[in-house]
Amino acid sequence: MPETPEKFETIAEMEAEARPGREGEPHGDDSLMGRFDRWGLRRFSGWDAVKAVALTTFLLLIFAGGSIRAAADELKPGLGRDIVKAIGEPAGWVADQLPFAGTRRDLTSWLSPNQELSGRGFRAGPGGAGRPAHPVPTTPQPLDRLLVTGDSLSTPLDIQIARKLADQGAGVQVTRDPHLATGISNTGLVDWGQLSSSQAANDDPDAVVLFIGANEGYSMPGPNGAQVSCCGPAWEAIFESRVGQMMDNYLNGGVERIYWLTIPTQRDPARKPIADDVNQAIRQAAASRGAAVRVIDLIPTFTPGDTYRDSIDIDGKQTIVRESDGIHLNEDGSSVAADLVLGALAKDFNY
Amino acid sequence: MATATASPIRTLTPVLFPTVEFAIFFPIVLALSWALMPRQQVWKPFIVVASYVFYAAADPRFCLLLAAITLVSQLAVVAIHRTEDERLRKWFTAGGVVFDLGILAVFKYYGFFVSDVSDVLNSIGLGMPLPLVTIALPVGVSFFSFQAVTYVVDVKRRQTEPASLLDAAIYLSFFPHLVAGPIVRASEFLPQLKTPRDPDRVAVGAGLTLIALGLIKKVMIADYLAREVVDKVFAVPQAYSAPDAILGAYAYAAQIFCDFSGYTDMAIGLALLMGFVFPQNFNSPYRATGFRDFWRRWHMTLSRFLRDYLYIPLGGNRKGRVRTYVNLMLTMALGGLWHGAAWNFVAWGAYQGTGLSAEHAIDGRLGRIFPGWLRWFVTFNLIVLGWILFRSTDLTVFGDYMSALVRSGPATLYSVPVVGAIALVVGLQLLPERPMEGIELRIGRLRPLLLGAALALVVLIVGATVPSQGVPPFIYFRF
16 A cells, blocks of 8 residues: 655645556555545554444344344345344344333434324235225316325336326326335335325325335235235235225225236246236226226236237337336336326326 | 245345445454454455355346456456567457456446437448347446456556456455445555555544444435435426426435445445555545536546546547547546446536536636636536436436426425535535544544444434335445
8 A cells, every 4th residue: 555645634735646647657646545544543453343343233233133133024035134034033032122222212213204104004804805896986087186106116107107297287296105125915114004094194195006016925914814825826815805905095095096007027937926916916806896996907018928028119119118127117118107007097087 | 024935026136335234244254354364365265255245145146247357357467467569468458458348338238229329320220130138237347347447457557466366356346345436446456465454553443434424424314315305306307396406406416425425435434444445536526616626526536547547548638639628528428428328427428528628728717717616606506517417317307307497486395404414515525624634533533442332323323214115225336
């Protein structure tokens, strides 16, 4: 490491001496590599660094050990998750036995940007088939407020819908509320049962557009309390029940109509059983709620024949519509999906 | 809480510094690193494995790419070093650089080429059929491919000696700088591998302070401004009018500084705790009084890369005035394209090139005519204007944003914390350097255990401000 003469007392002075390197000469110190050698900077040992970081880690364990346990549940399965879980379980247990975590929550909860969710979360029970369909107006109603929500699938769809409506000068207030990395089958980050009730109450939308399903496949408790694994009829029935509860929460909260998008086929074949169950559950739950819930099926548009493809024909030109992960729609794809949503909205609302 | 089965699939996210996974990874690696440091033959393979484990968290397949760049660069460097024939040295250099940049081109620009560039080529009858497929962008490829280029070129220029394959692997994969820089030159890093790091000269205070500062910048300021203002206004500029659009532009200027310099602070701090020094990457960029001054302060390691490996080889300012402007424009346009495969980045680079060229044309006269505060005011606002182009997802959005800037209407996004955060970010950079450095030095002199406890407090406070979906990726991760 180049030594910096102590005559440089400020970075500005050092920078004035900096110069680019020339052929056959070393680079000048234009990167200020010697800045930590300035006069007065105290040095410690490597083990002091280890001890300091160990103390930080220890304090975090006793004050927020439960967070590590919770984080493990949100990770994708694999070695990393197993390691975090192996540390998170005992750390969470220790934190639970001590008063520090509660104190921390009391002192810092006011800083949280997360909205307080109230009301009942998902409950085990029948999917609602056979219940009376929600009544809907027979003539198109004005559309003043639109909520676009879901997981990461819902963005940039939400932006595209908002832009297109703004370009039309429709005067529709669009609330975009994506909850990345969340899932209906996993209530670890957010319980969509609670969230749907809160959204209906707080945002008071006339209509809701939902696009969710990138993070599904988690086991869920069945009616008897036992965990039911994905995939299959039993898991699908529980998922349908949860989707139905969300639909009811919106409709009972004053939403006139729901537009629920299905998941287009994904590149990874391992995802297909999950997507098939999710899409089937959406269709079933919507069918029992009549015209109040419209399913916008994206498969015929993006993956005809249930076959994955990166690009589709848009206005006579092959255009890439998927992100490189083979899951999400990109800007162009979201624009196409937004057109489908707006087409459906135009049949039911005046704007 | 539901438990995961064997099959749920979550979206892949790379290991970020402010995550639980990293909080487990780093203390273990740090302790083992100092334990093994005296035995370099063990420490070196260990740190390579640790860095590859860190990188594999994003996608294990990308480790092959990193290994390929390392191997090919090392082969090129050894071949260059073994011959005195200048023609051969040039060919080997070109081979190494083409491979390193070829990887970058395929993974980062293929989609841009087949969609946008091929449209242009088709319109003039030069189109070629290429398969329309999406290719995943390996995180950090823009950074480690550039570092590989500096290694090959510096050996060719005899500015650094070739390293062993193991040292080259550490240089390119060292996890604190792997995914978003700073872009460390081979000549800065490789000498630090020649001898074990001195275990009695570790800047623990500075390291811990930088980590805490980086966390605050990223999570408490950058993410907050993004959530409250920037993401809203830039998503649908048509829905906002001038007061909010102006706020959005200043908020983004503060956000991108805190996001990227916050990452850099953490990277430099982590490296310091391990005994390594990285180059400085930011030096109060918003106190710049001109474009040239700005680029000496903003993303300094990219600026000097562009200068040393692009601008100067193009001829720099040695071939006449017109050629200087052409070189500046080309350098900055390519520098813009490095940030992302989209026309708005090219346009942003050209905008910066225009600013630099204009400044070059009136060199010296500005200082005589205008007072410093006015030059600062104009520079700062021109830089902010450039950020609008940078942040817009395409040129249509940029057009919409510019329209919003002149549309009258209500201010809906102003709040004391938002305005305060922007004022804090800009204002601190305008303060005299010496007092700020004095504060940093005084904090750095505190006992490590006290700073360790303070870091825990900062993490707990910062952690309370994280939204339920977690910390968004750093802006520069996608570059």
